[in-house]
Amino acid sequence: MTAPATASPLRTGLSDGLAVMSRNLLKLKHQPGQIAATFAFPLVSVVLFGYVFGSAIPIPGGGNYREYLMPGLFVMSTVFGVMGALTVIAKDNGLGVMDRYRSMPMARSAVPFGQTAADLVIAAGSLVIMAACGLLFGWRAHNGIGATLAGFGLLLLLQYAVSWLGVFLGSLAKNEETAARIGPLIMPVTMISNIFVPTDGMPAILQAIADWNPVSAATAACRQLFGNPGLPVGDVAWPIANPVLATVGWCVLLLAVFVPLSIRRFRTAGL
Amino acid sequence: MGKHTGDAVVVAEGLRKRFGQTQALDGLDLTVPAGQVYGLLGPNGAGKSTSVRVFATLTRPDEGRATVAGHDVVREAGAVRREIGLAGQHAALDEQLTGRENLRIFGRLFHLGTKRARERADELLERFDLAHAADRLVKTYSGGMRRRLDLISSLIVSPTVLFLDEPTTGLDPRSRNEIWDTVRDLVGQGTTVLLTTQYLDEADQLAHNIAVIDTGKVIASGTPDELKARIGGRIDVTVGDAAEIAEAARALAVLAGTGAEPDIDADRGLLSVPVGADSLALPDIVRQLDQAGVKAVDVGIRKPTLDEVFLTLTGKPTTTTPEETAR
Numbered sequence: 001m002t003a004p005a006t007a008s009p010l011r012t013g014l015s016d017g018l019a020v021m022s023r024n025l026l027k028l029k030h031q032p033g034q035i036a037a038t039f040a041f042p043l044v045s046v047v048l049f050g051y052v053f054g055s056a057i058p059i060p061g062g063g064n065y066r067e068y069l070m071p072g073l074f075v076m077s078t079v080f081g082v083m084g085a086l087t088v089i090a091k092d093n094g095l096g097v098m099d100r101y102r103s104m105p106m107a108r109s110a111v112p113f114g115q116t117a118a119d120l121v122i123a124a125g126s127l128v129i130m131a132a133c134g135l136l137f138g139w140r141a142h143n144g145i146g147a148t149l150a151g152f153g154l155l156l157l158l159q160y161a162v163s164w165l166g167v168f169l170g171s172l173a174k175n176e177e178t179a180a181r182i183g184p185l186i187m188p189v190t191m192i193s194n195i196f197v198p199t200d201g202m203p204a205i206l207q208a209i210a211d212w213n214p215v216s217a218a219t220a221a222c223r224q225l226f227g228n229p230g231l232p233v234g235d236v237a238w239p240i241a242n243p244v245l246a247t248v249g250w251c252v253l254l255l256a257v258f259v260p261l262s263i264r265r266f267r268t269a270g271l
Numbered sequence: 272m273g274k275h276t277g278d279a280v281v282v283a284e285g286l287r288k289r290f291g292q293t294q295a296l297d298g299l300d301l302t303v304p305a306g307q308v309y310g311l312l313g314p315n316g317a318g319k320s321t322s323v324r325v326f327a328t329l330t331r332p333d334e335g336r337a338t339v340a341g342h343d344v345v346r347e348a349g350a351v352r353r354e355i356g357l358a359g360q361h362a363a364l365d366e367q368l369t370g371r372e373n374l375r376i377f378g379r380l381f382h383l384g385t386k387r388a389r390e391r392a393d394e395l396l397e398r399f400d401l402a403h404a405a406d407r408l409v410k411t412y413s414g415g416m417r418r419r420l421d422l423i424s425s426l427i428v429s430p431t432v433l434f435l436d437e438p439t440t441g442l443d444p445r446s447r448n449e450i451w452d453t454v455r456d457l458v459g460q461g462t463t464v465l466l467t468t469q470y471l472d473e474a475d476q477l478a479h480n481i482a483v484i485d486t487g488k489v490i491a492s493g494t495p496d497e498l499k500a501r502i503g504g505r506i507d508v509t510v511g512d513a514a515e516i517a518e519a520a521r522a523l524a525v526l527a528g529t530g531a532e533p534d535i536d537a538d539r540g541l542l543s544v545p546v547g548a549d550s551l552a553l554p555d556i557v558r559q560l561d562q563a564g565v566k567a568v569d570v571g572i573r574k575p576t577l578d579e580v581f582l583t584l585t586g587k588p589t590t591t592t593p594e595e596t597a598r
Binding site (some may be wrong): 012015016018019020022023026027030031094095096097099100101102103104105106110 | 324327328329349352353355357359360361362363364365366367368369372376377379380381382408424425
């Protein structure tokens with residue numbers, strides 16, 4: 001049999017992207033472990049941070065620490081989503097799957113688009129699980145359905161943006177081992193932020209970094225949209241004072257940089 | 272090589288490619304006739320994989336041009352990709368999916384459509400005897416099974432040209448035989464196979480024609496027999512009576528005609544002499560020895576192994592496995 005004549009590039013691109021996406025989603029079926037881990041992360045985090053730290057950390061303006069914490073945990077799990085694309089793409093590089101894709105008559109941009117779409121679906125699923133856990137431990141969204149949906153929408157936008165960062169970093173990595181070494185670097189990015197503690201107690205330099213960390217803006221934005229405690233008072237850095245706008249800005253910036261870079265990389269790698 | 276240049280499916284002219292300090296390809300010329308197994312033989316770093324990567328549109332040459340099935344690999348890369356299959360040194364599969372799922376996804380990426388991709392996956396698994404493992408995750412497969420699944424992944428749309436880059440490196444002899452059978456089967460159905468290998472044995476078994484590559488260019492090409500004939504063989508003679516050794520040595524030196532003195536193992540009555548590229552026939556040798564009054568117990572003409580060919584041509588040994596050295 002021979003290859004069927006090609007339909008329009010857009011159509012084949014779309015169907016290729018869907019094939020790459022379903023490949024990534026199919027994997028979940030065989031990895032109950034990963035689904036369990038998705039459940040475990042919010043549960044462990046809420047217990048660990050919510051009850052252990054929470055007993056000693058006062059919230060500015062008062063309030064329940066677990067209500068303060070949940071928006072940060074949403075953001076944290078979203079930012080860790082960078083590892084999904086990074087690991088898959090790096091592993092494909094190492095095993096030669098990328099070379100096979102690139103020797104096939106498929107759209108080369110289907111790989112990054114399909115991968116990031118799959119990541120988005122997975123992230124939406126884990127946000128639902130996290131939110132359910134949050135509700136179990138006393139977290140609530142107080143600002144009505146519109147603001148709540150806007151909050152989750154913002155988280156998905158952030159996920160999509162970091163997913164493209166992951167795709168690009170993955171395409172630079174030779175194999176899975178290289179990718180695994182990047183993982184621990186994400187921890188400080190999430191720690192030097194307002195996720196766990198208010199930034200105004202930090203040394204001046206650290207506070208400046210934390211305030212301008214996109215993670216802090218996203219966390220503040222979620223607190224605002226969900227009506228959770230810990231909203232900034234008084235004179236604060238611009239991204240914290242305008243968190244929703246700042247988060248959207250960070251996402252647009254990430255996408256504007258890493259979508260073209262990644263697509264270029266998939267077109268020309270190894271040439 | 273090039274008996275049917277009109278039917279050449281892979282043609283390379285003066286390919287050059289540099290990676291940093293390494294000149295991977297240094298003016299490589301190649302003509303691969305349709306419908307056969309063509310072996311690219313060479314040591315590590317000779318440029319075998321780079322040339323396959325150029326043909327498979329993964330790497331662009333700095334200079335020179337190459338066509339696959341009549342399409343230029345740079346300007347008509349898309350058309351080339353519709354004609355080729357590639358199976359490399361790794362098993363390029365998703366280990367977290369089953370064999371069947373891997374084939375289905377690749378089928379969709381070859382634009383067969385979901386339904387046809389399913390059918391094709393089932394057909395291939397049945398035909399290449401992997402149906403029993405089709406629904407197991409690839410990470411549970413043995414090395415040989417992975418390589419076989421990888422090979423059939425490149426056959427989803429029957430390719431005009433199949434590139435196999437060291438398809439059996441690291442496999443046990445049985446798995447290697449299975450891959451060889453599959454390759455013979457494919458060629459029987461009209462696919463042209465370009466195979467790179469470090470295993471002379473593999474090239475000898477599979478390839479109709481061989482190009483020996485060293486430092487980025489072809490240094491010799493031809494059928495395995497032609498290559499062996501180029502460096503000639505040896506005549507081995509065993510005499511029954513040690514007293515006849517001197518006579519036999521004289522006769523052999525004349526026969527060989529190369530001016531070389533025979534190596535002699537007097538204790539065992541063994542004589543051995545290298546002969547030139549024009550091989551002698553066995554009856555001639557027996558007659559000459561007879562005329563010299565030598566009663567030979569055993570006379571043999573030994574063709575060189577491809578290892579010896581390789582050593583002579585490149586001045587360095589290939590990496591060989593123990594069982595090949597024992598051949």
